[in-house]
Amino acid sequence: MARRMGDRFRYLLLMVVLTLWPAFAHSAEKKTEAELRNFVVQDCGSCHGLTFKGGLGPPLRPSDIEQLPVAAIEAIIREGVPGTAMPPWKALLTDDDMAWISRQLKSGALLEKTR
Ligand code: HEC
Structure with a gap:
């Protein structure tokens, strides 16, 4: 009897x-592209400008970051720029997310x- 209860439990x-x-697996899932796009415009845009023309942070249009390789941009996003307002994002974004944002x-x- 006790054995049967154990099995049932x-x-x-x-x-x-x-x-x-x-439900749990979902929280670790990669963001959809639309979610990521909104995130970049809203969160990164709050400092870099909604159209990335600059604000508190420097402009991030392709011509502004010409000298930065994708890997360097990824590293900046991941670790932030210590001593400046640019925060690290590694706790919020997956490596894939950061690579995607850098390429974009x-x-x-x-x-x-x-636009
Ligand atoms: C709270 C304000 C703030 C937010 C939010 C923010 N940044 Fe920044 N970011 C900065 C500042 C300030 C700098 C300049 C740091 C310095 O002086 O080198 C910077 C620098 C950068 C640089 C280097 C640019 C260059 O020309 O050297 C990149 C790339 C960048 N941010 C990307 C992002 C991305 C992507 C996001 C969103 C995930 C983001 N930032 C969110 C403030 C912010």
Whole structure:
């Protein structure tokens, strides 16, 4: 009897875990492209300007960041610029997100879509 109860409990626990799993897994999921685009315009735009023409932070149009390779932009986004208002974003963004944002900034593609 006690053994049967134990099995049933384990079965229930398994069901609960399987039911809740997608909810937890979702939080670690990559942002959709639309979510990322909004994030960059709103959050990065709050300092760099909604059209990246500059504000508190320097302008980030393709011609402004010509001298910065994609990997350098990624590193700046990940770690921020210590001693300045540019914060690190690694806690909020995945590596893929940061790589995507860097490529978008370099190509200016994001600006075309938000204009
Ligand atoms: C709170 C204001 C603020 C926010 C928000 C912010 N930045 Fe910055 N950012 C700055 C400042 C200030 C600098 C200049 C740092 C310095 O003096 O080198 C900077 C520098 C940069 C640079 C280097 C530019 C260059 O020419 O050297 C990049 C790239 C950049 N930010 C990207 C981003 C991205 C992408 C986001 C959003 C994920 C973002 N920033 C959000 C303030 C901000």
